[in-house]
Amino acid sequence: MRTKNLFTLATVIIVGLYGANSWGESEATAPASPPQDSAAPAMKEPTRPPSVTIIGASEARGVLGRDVRSPAEEDMGRVVDVIVDRQGTVRAAVIDFGGFLGVGSRKIVVDWNALHFGRVANKGDSVTLELTKEQVVAAPEYKEDTPIVVLGAAGSLQPWQFDH
Template identity: 80%
Template sequence: MGAARKLVLVMLGAMALAGAARAENEAPPADQASQPAAPPAAPGAKEPAPPPSVTVIEAREAHGVLGRDVRGPNDENMGRIVDVIVDRAGVVRAAVIDFGGFLGVGSRKIVVDWNALHFGRVANKGDSITLELTKEQVNAAPEYKEDAPIVVLGAAGSLKPLLFDH
């Protein structure tokens, strides 16, 4: 079955569920039509939550990034993504890369600006993410330590603090 046909079937199913939910909310079943209406909700009572929205993302369109290999502009190994940093508004700002070392020995974590990463081919778990910084620029970055100010290596190779209001 083609991807477009699957998407159409999923969308039709979601629309059918939404229509059934609307119909359930709009008219009572026939056996309840002659029964008196339920008393109004007490003041301060919570209204029922609306049904959640549904979004369908094609498998080839999005994938997780944690644990993905990161390659440099010359296809050099730059490490792997071990965390993602978001600001208080939930906007992705940077990625933490476990850089250097061998089998986890001698490695260190650095933080790079999210815009310095390119996700051209991530359809398979084996596909890597490209970092537009050189190994020398990454070597110069200070190590990431939790509960310390975060220094983000920018897409142009500049270092800048990532500060939040307290």
Template identity: 65%
Template sequence: MRGMTRLMLVAVIVGSIAPAVPYAAEDPPAAQAEPNAPPPPAVPVVPKDAAPPPSVTIIGASDAHGVLGRDVRSAADEDMGRIVDVIVDRTGQVRAAVIDFGGFLGVGSRKIVVDWNALHFGKIANKKDSISLELTKAQVAAAPEYKEDTPIVVLGASGTLQPLQFIP
């Protein structure tokens, strides 16, 4: 009886070890999986020199707006045009805004450049999220027209304009 118990014990031990033995090449694990079983989860492959994940900032819809295409008003609530471009220096610092000024429905208008610091963002004349310009309509009308690939003449509010410094 003792021999029989040892034989059963050996059979139980071998039976419990057998599933841990790797499958033979002709008998892959996928072939033995249940037919309706979900596939095993994918393991993400991350290269050794992968960049760290980017930082994320959430800005509320009422806290920030794009400026391109937005109307600009004077302090006296006159229509000063619409922002059509933003000019940055070589460091990426915003320096000025290009405003499509004058004309009617784009006819007879011209582009002028105003110093970014002459623009004010906020509420004026009971209008929500407006952009106001610290210059008069007469001052803007007298400004030279902006043309690409030519020196930029930036119209600034009194005493706020600094020359653009480009390092070649």
């Protein structure tokens, strides 16, 4: 039954993306296109439709705003941003750490590979950071438009090389 529902949903999405004309409507019933000026550039090839992926509701969750805890269940702050490189690969997360009710807190950057998302089925579940509270306290503060110092689990970081 669930497979049938997913198939029906995918079909509805595809029909919406392609439109009725690509599903058998003839050119004679389609609205006439306005005459083209001979000086106008030739029409481009139609673009391919986007791919459609269906992810189960329990398989993926957002991470912004999630609480972060150490393996020892210490409060490590919350995820407030995600940092990607020029290719769009997720490299790190910005964590708002310390303080009380936003006062006295500071942002630090941790390597994406130091985060574990095993327990995020519900919005109240936290992300686990593979670092100690002492390591996070000693991390330099993140400030936008300055070089980023990324705190990572032992030996897991690769340097970023960008041309200016």
